Amino acid sequence: MDIMYAVLPHGKNMPITNLHGLHYQQYQIVKTKFIGDVSEGTVFAALIDNTNGYFANVDVIQNPIIAKKLTRRCTKAFKDCASENAKRKHFRKQNNLVLTEKNWKQFVGKRNTVLANYQTLLLDR
Template sequence: MLKIMYALITYDDLVHSHGISGLSEKSYDHHAILKVHFVAETDKGIVFSALVDDNELLQFKSLSMPLVNVSYKIIKNKKPPRRPISTSLKSMKKYHRTLNNLTMSEKNWKQFLDPKICILSQCYY
């Protein structure tokens, strides 16, 4: 099951991991980190979000450094949109496009991220 992880990595640990992109294809707390996205830079380190999945099938190597303020977000499926009143080609294309983006995947996971202000206010200040 895909989840979103928010965490902070200190500057010292960031050097050892060769940047936040070096966290991809590693495991942390039995979760495989699939993709990583930069959120903000603070005085303590770098805040990032990551797409994670269970590590049982993937068997990624464990991350050797600790992460700070780790939180996970489970995404529930969105409600399907109502059918458009107008049956024009443009409105039908938009309707089918939104139907395809109701569940989180590796391709569209960034649209499910919380706003940057929310991430920073909840966990890091």
């Protein structure tokens, strides 16, 4: 599973939730998350899964970027935590190191960062 960022043009009059289950190249769109609106359309993040050779193009998606697979690593040892809240957060991070269908939204980039990356991408074209 990976995360893809893309733009859904305004002229398509289609909510991003309608993309669930559709295929883009060799990937199936499992879930979507709204990021923001730009002049070209709606920027969204999608959880995608490789469909092993099934190729079908969805012509509504523009400028897709498939993000590198990220795993989180906690390097600090929390043996002497100051609070119970810090211990709880550390425990949760240690148990959510792999991207899954249940926890994928925490691996989506920050809204302003994704929108800034799209603006620079569109200016470079």
